[in-house]
Every structure is written in C-alpha cells, then in structure tokens.
Amino acid sequence: xxxxxxxxxxxxxxxxxxxxxxxxxxxxxxxxxxxxxxxxxxxxxxxxxxxxxxxxxxxxxxxxxxxxxxxxxxxxxxxxxxxxxxxxxxxxxxxxxxxxxxxxxxxxxxxxxxxxxxxxxxxxxxxxxxxxxxxxxxxxxxxxxxxxxxxxxxxxxxxxxxxxxxxxxxxxxxxxxxxxxxxxxxxxxxxxxxxxxxxxxxxxxxxxxxxxxxxxxxxxxxxxxxxxxxxxxxxxxxxxxxxxxxxxxxxxxxxxxxxxxxxxxxxxxxxxxxxxxxxxxxxxxxxxxxxxxxxxxxxxxxxxxxxxxxxxxxxxxxxxxxxxxxxxxxxxxxxxxxxxxxxxxxxxxxxxxxxxxxxxxxxxxxxxxxxxxxxxxxxxxxxxxxxxxxxxxxxxxxxxxxxxxxxxxxxxxxxxxxxxxxxxxxxxxxxxxxxxxxxxxxxxxxxxxxxxxxxxxxxxxxxxxxxxxxxxxxxxxxxxxxxxxxxxxxxxxxxxxxxxxxxxxxxxxxxxxxxxxxxxxxxxxxxxxxxxxxxxxxxxxxxxxxxxxxxxxxxxxxxxxxxxxxxxxxxxxxxxxxxxxxxxxxxxxxxxxxxxxxxxxxxxxxxxxxxxxxxxxxxxxxxxxxxxxxxxxxxxxxxxxxxxxxxxxxxxxxxxxxxxxxxxxxxxxxxxxxxxxxxxxxxxxxxxxxxxxxxxxxxxxxxxxxx
Numbered sequence: 237x238x239x240x241x242x243x244x245x246x247x248x249x250x251x252x253x254x255x256x257x258x259x260x261x262x263x264x265x266x267x268x269x270x271x272x273x274x275x276x277x278x279x280x281x282x283x284x285x286x287x288x289x290x291x292x293x294x295x296x297x298x299x300x301x302x303x304x305x306x307x308x309x310x311x312x313x314x315x316x317x318x319x320x321x322x323x324x325x326x327x328x329x330x331x332x333x334x335x336x337x338x339x340x341x342x343x344x345x346x347x348x349x350x351x352x353x354x355x356x357x358x359x360x361x362x363x364x365x366x367x368x369x370x371x372x373x374x375x376x377x378x379x380x381x382x383x384x385x386x387x388x389x390x391x392x393x394x395x396x397x398x399x400x401x402x403x404x405x406x407x408x409x410x411x412x413x414x415x416x417x418x419x420x421x422x423x424x425x426x427x428x429x430x431x432x433x434x435x436x437x438x439x440x441x442x443x444x445x446x447x448x449x450x451x452x453x454x455x456x457x458x459x460x461x462x463x464x465x466x467x468x469x470x471x472x473x474x475x476x477x478x479x480x481x482x483x484x485x486x487x488x489x490x491x492x493x494x495x496x497x498x499x500x501x502x503x504x505x506x507x508x509x510x511x512x513x514x515x516x517x518x519x520x521x522x523x524x525x526x527x528x529x530x531x532x533x534x535x536x537x538x539x540x541x542x543x544x545x546x547x548x549x550x551x552x553x554x555x556x557x558x559x560x561x562x563x564x565x566x567x568x569x570x571x572x573x574x575x576x577x578x579x580x581x582x583x584x585x586x587x588x589x590x591x592x593x594x595x596x597x598x599x600x601x602x603x604x605x606x607x608x609x610x611x612x613x614x615x616x617x618x619x620x621x622x623x624x625x626x627x628x629x630x631x632x633x634x635x636x637x638x639x640x641x642x643x644x645x646x647x648x649x650x651x652x653x654x655x656x657x658x659x660x661x662x663x664x665x666x667x668x669x670x671x672x673x674x675x676x677x678x679x680x681x682x683x684x685x686x687x688x689x690x691x692x693x694x695x696x697x698x699x700x701x702x703x704x705x706x707x708x709x710x711x712x713x714x715x716x717x718x719x720x721x722x723x724x725x726x727x728x729x730x731x732x733x734x735x736x737x738x739x740x741x742x743x744x745x746x747x748x749x750x751x752x753x754x755x756x757x758x759x760x761x762x763x764x765x766x767x768x769x770x771x772x773x774x775x776x777x778x779x780x781x782x783x784x785x786x787x788x789x790x791x792x793x794x795x796x797x798x799x800x801x802x803x804x805x806x807x808x809x810x811x812x813x814x815x816x817x818x819x820x821x822x823x824x825x826x827x828x829x830x831x832x833x834x835x836x837x838x839x840x841x842x843x844x845x846x847x848x849x850x851x852x853x854x855x856x857x858x859x860x861x862x863x864x865x866x867x868x869x870x871x872x873x874x875x876x877x878x879x880x881x882x883x884x885x886x887x888x889x890x891x892x893x894x895x896x897x898x899x900x901x902x903x904x905x906x907x908x909x910x911x912x913x914x915x916x917x918x919x920x921x922x923x924x925x926x927x928x929x930x931x932x933x934x935x936x937x938x939x940x941x942x943x
Contacts, residue, residue: 240272270304277777291451296711348427355420356469362413373402411493432515444675447532449704463516463548470509477502516548517648533655534667537607545635546599559588561600561637577610627666628687630654669744669756676701690740695733711775718782753809762804765811769839789828792818798865805833817863845880
C-alpha cells in the first residue's frame with residue numbers, strides 16, 4: 237500500500253490537516269493522488285542538493301501531468317482535463333525558467349553591464365558639455381582674431397590671457413573626458429573577458445555535457461542579450477570617440493590629448509569589438525542525424541544531418557546585411573596517413589536570418605547536409621592505415637561568414653564539436669562511446685588526436701555520465717546503489733570507488749570477464765531494451781535493474797516468501813531482464829530463485845507486465861504455482877503492475893468473441909533436487925530454465941469454437 241493510500245485511511249482530524257496542507261494549488265492534492273507511486277519512488281532528499289536531479293524531477297513531473305491530461309482527454313473527462321491543464325500552468329508560473337547555473341556570477345555580469353551602460357551615458361553627457369565649452373572657446377577665439385587688428389596691444393594681451401585660461405580649462409576637460417572614456421573602456425574589457433572567458437566558455441562546457449545527456453540549461457538567449465548589450469555599448473563608445481575626433485579637428489593645439497591619446501582608445505575599442513563579435517559566432521545546435529537525436533556528433537556517410545550556427549550579437553543593422561554562411565569540413569585536419577577526407581553535400585551555403593530561430597536569434601539552420609568520403613589516392617576508398625580506428629577518428633565541421641557593419645569588416649569562423657563519421661549502422665554505438673568519452677574528459681575542441689593517447693576517466697565523473705545516459709533517454713537516473721553495482725562490475729568489490737580510474741580500452745573495447753562483449757555494449761543493450769519494451773515500468777521505479785546477485789540475496793532473504801525484484805542480466809549482450817524471488821521453507825531455511833533472462837525475442841511477443849503477471853512454476857505433480865507475490869520490498873504484485881496489465885480478466889470479452897481467448901504465459905520447472913543453502917550464499921545457483929525454447933505455453937486456454 238502506498239503512503240498516500242495510508243494517509244487517506246487516517247482519522248478525520250488528521251485528514252483535515254492533510255486538506256490544509258494541500259490547499260495551495262502550486263502542488264494540488266489531485267496531482268498527489270494520481271502521481272502517488274511516482275512521487276514516492278523518487279529520491280527527493282538528493283534532489284534538494286543536486287540541481288541537475290531537481291531539474292530532471294521537475295521536467296518528469298510536468299511530463300506526467302501532461303500524460304494524465306491526455307488520459308482525461310481520451311476519457312472525455314473535461315473537468316479533470318481542465319484542472320490538470322491549470323495545474324501545469326501554475327507550476328510553470330511558480331517555477332519560472334530554470335535558475336541560472338550560478339546566480340551570483342550572473343548577477344555580477346548584470347552589474348558590470350549596467351555600470352558600463354551608465355558610464356557610456358555619462359560619457360555622452362560629458363561630451364556634450366565639452367562640445368559646448370569648446371564652442372564657447374572657438375567663438376571667442378574667432379572673435380579675437382576678427383577684432384585683432386582693431387585692438388590695442390594691451391587689449392590683445394588681456395584677451396589672449398583669457399583665451400589661454402579657457403584653453404587650459406578646455407585641455408583639462410579633454411584629458412578628463414579621455415580618462416573617463418579609458419575607464420569605461422577598461423570596464424568593457426573586463427566585461428568582455430567575463431563574457432567570453434567565463435560565461436561563453438561555461439556555456440560551451442555545458443553544451444558538451446548536454447550533448448552526452450546532462451540535464452543542463454544551454455539556451456543562448458541570456459548570452460545573446462549580454463553580448464548584444466556589450467556590443468551596443470562599444471559601438472556607442474566608438475561613435476563618441478569619432479565625435480571627439482571631429483571636435484579635435486575643429487580646435488587643436490600643441491600636445492592636444494585628442495591627437496595623442498584618442499587614436500589608441502579607438503584602436504582598443506575596435507579590438508574589443510572584433511574579439512566580441514568573433515567570439516559571438518557559435519554553434520547553437522551541434523550536428524545530429526534526425527533518427528539519432530539522442531546521439532549527436534555521430535554522423536553516417538550519405539545520411540542527412542542538421543546543424544545550426546548562431547551569431548549572439550543581434551543588431552538590426554547586422555540582421556539586415558546579407559551574411560552568407562558556408563559550411564566545410566576538416567580545414568586543418570591531421571595529415572596522418574590514411575586519415576579519411578570528406579566532402580559536404582547538400583546546400584552548404586545559406587544566408588543568416590532571424591526567421592529560422594524560435595526566439596528571433598540571428599542564425600542559419602542547415603537541415604539537409606550529408607558527408608561523402610573522398611576516394612583515397614593511396615590505398616583506395618576507406619583506407620585507414622593510422623593507429624586509430626574509424627570510430628576514434630575525429631573531424632571538425634566549420635562555418636565561415638563575413639560581417640560588414642559601419643567601418644568594420646570581419647571574417648567570422650566557428651566550428652562544431654568534433655564529430656565521429658561512420659559508414660555503417662553497426663558502428664553507431666562505438667562512435668557514440670567515442671563522443672561520450674571525448675566530451676566527458678576534453679574541453680579542447682581542436683584536439684583531433686585525442687584518441688591517440690586517450691586519458692583515463694575517474695569513476696566520480698564516469699558514474700555521473702552513465703547516469704545521464706539513462707536520464708536523457710528515460711525519465712529516471714541511476715541511483716547510488718545502481719552505480720555501485722556498475723563500479724563493482726568494472727573494478728571489482730571495493731570499499732570506496734572514489735579513487736578508481738578506468739581506461740578507454742576497458743570502457744569500450746575490452747570484453748567483460750567471461751563474456752564476449754564490452755561493458756559499453758552491455759550497458760547500451762540494456763538501455764535499448766528499456767526504451768523498446770518497458771520504459772514506463774522503468775520510469776516508475778519498479779525495476780531495480782543494476783544489482784549484483786550478492787546484494788539481491790541480501791535484500792530478499794529477510795523478506796516474506798514471494799517477494800521478488802527485477803534486475804538486468806549480466807550475460808546478455810543485447811540486454812536481458814530477469815526476476816529473483818525468495819522462498820522460506822518450513823525448516824527455517826530460505827531459497828533464492830531466479831529465472832533465465834528474458835531478451836528482445838521474448839519481450840517482442842509478450843510484455844514484461846504480462847510475464848510477471850502470469851509467471852508460474854511447475855511444482856510436483858505438474859501443479860502450477862504463482863511464486864511472484866510482492867515486489868520488493870512489500871508492494872503487492874497487482875498493485876505495482878496492475879496499470880500495465882493488458883486486461884483485468886481473461887473472460888471479460890468471451891461473450892463478444894467467437895473463440896475462446898488464448899493467453900501466452902511463462903512457466904519454469906523446478907529442479908528435481910534441492911540445492912544446499914551454502915551454494916545459494918555463494919551465488920552458485922543456476923537460473924530456473926524456462927519450460928520451452930520459446931518460453932510460452934498455451935496452458936488453460938485453447939481455440940475452441942463456442943458454437
């Protein structure tokens with residue numbers, strides 16, 4: 237029985253308190269009711285201190301509310317449908333956008349940007365005041381020159397003295413204005429360094445993590461706002477410096493600071509603008525084939541892929557200028573013998589615009605590009621005589637364009653993260669392993685020889701990445717117990733895995749002990765099995781999955797008879813799932829039973845929920861028993877899996893059918909001899925074999941005509 241069901245059975249006075257607790261519609265009672273099982277199986281304690289996990293939970297919660305909304309729609313329950321639509325809107329309004337990665341750091345950027353804006357505005361006012369003062373001096377000086385011939389020497393001397401005093405004040409004012417300009421240009425440089433070396437660099441690192449499944453925010457809108465605002469300020473400073481040049485042309489004198497200092501300031505601003513705009517040309521969406529949206533950066537020859545570069549400086553005048561972006565590959569690739577070369581096919585040159593972005597960003601969306609391998613002069617097509625295999629060979633797709641704005645003419649270039657190019661679908665998982673390893677450990681996007689000497693990975697980092705593989709493909713991450721099982725599989729039993737490191741070869745190339753496949757292929761086989769056959773059951777937390785036989789015995793031996801758990805097979809390359817249950821004997825001993833793993837061949841014919849529902853063991857005298865009663869720790873089987881059953885009663889539809897219904901059920905046969913408990917404790921028990929090779933039997937039902 238769930239915690240929620242127990243709460244509903246409390247006395248009235250406690251139910252009144254419960255009603256008060258759920259009066260706030262930010263998290264209404266209806267949501268708690270319908271999503272009770274999911275809510276109670278999540279690790280909320282860890283989510284409090286782990287932003288990534290909290291983000292996953294929040295998104296999963298919204299998805300589940302959507303699913304419930306869809307069910308109400310199908311069942312035509314309009315009022316419930318209306319409520320859940322409102323609940324989702326309320327939650328989104330309360331939560332708003334995901335919090336910045338580092339709120340204080342972002343506040344610092346905003347403060348610097350505001351200070352720069354204030355400085356530029358103050359500079360513009362200072363310039364106007366300077367212009368007025370200069371005009372006054374200029375007028376008096378011209379008046380003096382006009383009346384010079386009519387004035388006495390004494391008058392001339394007095395007027396020259398006044399003019400000299402005005403010029404001295406003007407000179408001081410010019411120096412003061414230039415000093416203030418220099419100050420906020422330095423502020424702009426500090427801001428630019430913050431944007432490029434910290435914020436943009438952090439975004440690029442987050443994007444790398446996002447590519448391999450991390451639940452992180454990679455929206456560019458905030459960065460675009462900052463880059464654009466910084467560019468606007470710098471262009472304004474550039475315009476003001478040009479105005480100073482004009483003032484200097486009107487009135488100049490010996491050691492004029494406008495002639496001595498202003499050119500250097502203008503040059504500095506131009507350098508800052510150049511660096512800002514060149515850094516603002518990025519790849520928003522990394523290369524990805526449509527069928528493999530969860531595996532970006534792995535491209536197959538002759539298969540279409542999409543990629544989207546974006547300019548983060550969004551000025552109307554820039555947007556109106558025709559900026560053609562050209563895509564190319566491996567402009568400066570390694571020259572190793574056998575290193576493959578490719579051509580880009582499709583429309584590899586397009587104009588940048590704002591219409592191809594959801595939020596009006598200045599971008600270009602290449603949607604139908606393809607790669608074709610060039611024929612090698614030596615060794616023929618596909619020759620690769622380097623030490624790297626095809627799936628370890630890294631390539632860069634780059635983009636070039638030209639920006640013309642005011643008197644700036646800039647060549648812009650950016651590139652994708654390194655991509656792996658395969659020629660056969662069988663290479664996909666190996667290619668994806670390379671992408672994961674590279675982006676987990678390397679931030680140098682130009683390191684094309686990374687796999688010539690790949691670094692080892694610390695378990696602390698790898699474990700998080702492995703969890704991302706599941707949370708990005710399903711709605712559930714791996715918990716600490718599951719990760720400990722994977723660590724034990726890689727490193728053997730240890731007290732602490734924090735200081736363990738794994739090599740690239742052991743991760744993706746070397747076979748597991750007593751198996752003919754690698755750790756990576758085994759893990760991907762399980763993930764594929766989940767996605768295809770029982771994702772909802774996995775998402776609901778009904779499958780422990782990654783648990784060693786030693787630990788499953790520890791979990792089950794003190795449970796009541798018939799308690800079972802579901803775990804993944806360690807011997808199936810393409811993924812397999814089995815269940816293990818405990819039986820307590822009259823003499824006080826216990827038996828731990830397991831069934832042979834169910835693989836894709838089995839699950840294609842019968843859902844996992846039906847296997848669990850109807851699984852039987854043939855006891856003595858061929859009497860079938862239902863050994864699976866409680867899902868660990870003590871959830872009745874039908875309560876846990878009931879919503880996944882195909883029907884509630886096999887006889888419900890008999891009156892509508894001409895034939896009796898048939899049902900595929902799964903049966904195992906008990907071994908004729910008992911096994912000593914010592915062998916059980918040592919894990920020497922074989923899985924119970926299935927009764928037939930196809931693992932299905934038509935027991936109790938046959939296709940007989942009712943007429």
